[in-house]
Amino acid sequence: xxxxxxxxxxxxxxxxxxxxxxxxxxxxxxxxxxxxxxxxxxxxxxxxxxxxxxxxxxxxxxxxxxxxxxxxxxxxxxxxxxxxxxxxxxxxxxxxxxxxxxxxxxxxxxxxxxxxxxxxxxxxxxxxxxxxxxxxxxxxxxxxxxxxxxxxxxxxxxxxxxxxxxxxxxxxxxxxxxxxxxxxxxxxxxxxxxxxxxxxxxxxxxxxxxxxxxxxxxxxxxxx
Amino acid sequence: xxxxxxxxxxxxxxxxxxxxxxxxxxxxxxxxxxxxxxxxxxxxxxxxxxxxxxxxxxxxxxxxxxxxxxxxxxxxxxxxxxxxxxxxxxxxxxxxxxxxxxxxxxxxxxxxxxxxxxxxxxxxxxxxxxxxxxxxxxxxxxxxxxxxxxxxxxxxxxxxxxxxxxxxxxxxxxxxxxxxxxxxxxxxxxxxxxxxxxxxxxxxxxxxxxxxxxxxxxxxxxxxxxxxxxxxxxxxxxxxxxxxxxxxxxxxxxxxxxxxxxxxxxxxxxxxxxxxxxxxx
Numbered sequence: 008x009x010x011x012x013x014x015x016x017x018x019x020x021x022x023x024x025x026x027x028x029x030x031x032x033x034x035x036x037x038x039x040x041x042x043x044x045x046x047x048x049x050x051x052x053x054x055x056x057x058x059x060x061x062x063x064x065x066x067x068x069x070x071x072x073x074x075x076x077x078x079x080x081x082x083x084x085x086x087x088x089x090x091x092x093x094x095x096x097x098x099x100x101x102x103x104x105x106x107x108x109x110x111x112x113x114x115x116x117x118x119x120x121x122x123x124x125x126x127x128x129x130x131x132x133x134x135x136x137x138x139x140x141x142x143x144x145x146x147x148x149x150x151x152x153x154x155x156x157x158x159x160x161x162x163x164x165x166x167x168x169x170x171x172x173x174x175x176x177x178x179x180x181x182x183x184x185x186x187x188x189x190x191x192x193x194x195x196x197x198x199x200x201x202x203x204x205x206x207x208x209x210x211x212x213x214x215x216x217x218x219x220x221x222x223x224x225x226x227x228x229x230x231x
Numbered sequence: 232x233x234x235x236x237x238x239x240x241x242x243x244x245x246x247x248x249x250x251x252x253x254x255x256x257x258x259x260x261x262x263x264x265x266x267x268x269x270x271x272x273x274x275x276x277x278x279x280x281x282x283x284x285x286x287x288x289x290x291x292x293x294x295x296x297x298x299x300x301x302x303x304x305x306x307x308x309x310x311x312x313x314x315x316x317x318x319x320x321x322x323x324x325x326x327x328x329x330x331x332x333x334x335x336x337x338x339x340x341x342x343x344x345x346x347x348x349x350x351x352x353x354x355x356x357x358x359x360x361x362x363x364x365x366x367x368x369x370x371x372x373x374x375x376x377x378x379x380x381x382x383x384x385x386x387x388x389x390x391x392x393x394x395x396x397x398x399x400x401x402x403x404x405x406x407x408x409x410x411x412x413x414x415x416x417x418x419x420x421x422x423x424x425x426x427x428x429x430x431x432x433x434x435x436x437x438x439x440x441x442x443x444x445x446x447x448x449x450x451x452x453x454x455x456x457x458x459x460x461x462x463x464x465x466x467x468x469x470x471x472x473x474x475x476x477x478x479x480x481x482x483x484x485x486x487x488x489x490x491x492x493x494x495x496x497x498x499x500x501x502x503x504x505x506x507x508x509x510x511x512x
Contacts, residue, residue, distance in 0.1 A: 129296040136298065
């Protein structure tokens with residue numbers, strides 16, 4: 008059992024890790040076919056992950072409802088909403104005479120699932136995002152202060168970029184457009200690039216550690 | 232409590248009201264200030280403009296309804312441009328929650344431009360796996376999407392004639408609100424399958440994509456509502472982005488004024504407290 012729990016996953020990781028690191032540099036048809044097959048597996052596993060995620064969500068909220076934890080009413084709303092959406096998305100449309108199969112529209116006619124999507128999900132998500140503008144303005148007023156030299160530099164850069172990104176700003180301060188482009192293209196891009204290079208080197212190092220079995224936290228705990 | 236202190240502790244509902252008015256009034260009474268075209272947006276436009284008719288253009292709408300105000304106008308402008316140029320358009324999404332919206336936008340613009348599904352364009356829909364979907368499309372488009380969103384077999388579609396995988400795509404643009412998006416298309420797509428790639432994104436993530444732009448990993452970038460407005464200006468079709476620019480202009484200026492006011496009050500308070508401290512000594 009220990010072999011199946013520990014050595015086997017490490018062996019699979021080592022072999023597949025090395026093969027697919029090398030695969031990138033081998034344009035032979037067999038190598039390309041291997042990539043095609045494995046990415047297909049990945050897609051299938053991705054589909055299962057979705058099912059796992061939904062079932063996990065159901066489980067978490069079922070526990071909340073059973074224990075009547077604080078805010079358990081929202082869990083009931085989640086259950087009802089999810090149940091209705093799943094039934095509407097996977098069920099049979101008697102009006103259109105066919106299975107909905109997750110389609111928002113069938114032959115130009117909106118399904119119940121499409122109605123839920125267009126008139127509930129789209130406006131709700133849009134509203135949530137729109138509210139952010141109000142909170143950002145309020146937060147900026149309260150906390151965007153030149154407390155130190157660094158904060159003052161950040162403040163000036165933010166003001167220039169905000170002015171340079173809108174026509175009114177460019178109209179009031181004609182140079183702001185060019186200066187904001189320079190900030191984004193030179194200062195921002197170089198710093199971001201430095202961060203990206205650092206992160207990428209870290210990912211390479213971590214990948215090697217996983218492939219060679221030095222990093223094993225992905226195996227989880229559990230009994231030996 | 233001094234005036235400065237009172238102003239710093241102003242009720243946030245007053246700020247909400249100011250922002251609300253700054254958004255609403257320009258929408259009701261638009262001014263239409265001229266929009267300067269940036270090089271990164273022009274690059275996307277110029278590349279599509281340079282493509283010969285019947286070239287294959289892939290548009291990946293990698294966003295959900297939360298980013299609709301910024302990315303929907305970009306999608307409309309790009310689709311109008313591509314259809315006007317008689318390109319063969321492939322539309323898809325890597326975000327499951329964006330599928331319905333992507334279907335709606337492509338159907339609407341195709342109808343407006345007189346294009347038929349399967350002939351002028353194809354909507355492939357969504358498939359799980361994000362990066363794996365891109366790699367799979369690079370290997371074989373038809374195994375990744377055996378049917379289009381409406382269930383028609385992709386193998387027989389006129390729009391995909393001669394297209395086997397991503398290597399046959401002349402230009403791809405990902406309109407992204409996060410990950411998977413432009414970076415995933417570069418990492419798993421362009422880097423291996425060598426097609427030209429452009430990007431579009433929300434204003435929030437645009438600064439993060441500038442390294443890709445500067446290094447030529449993407450040839451252009453349409454950033455936020457401003458980018459969409461620039462693209463609408465380039466194709467001479469005013470849409471929601473241009474209409475929204477006045478509101479965004481006034482809101483930006485309002486936030487800048489608020490931040491400046493807050494700093495004036497903060498600095499005056501700090502000066503007053505320093506003077507009090509010196510007086511005590």
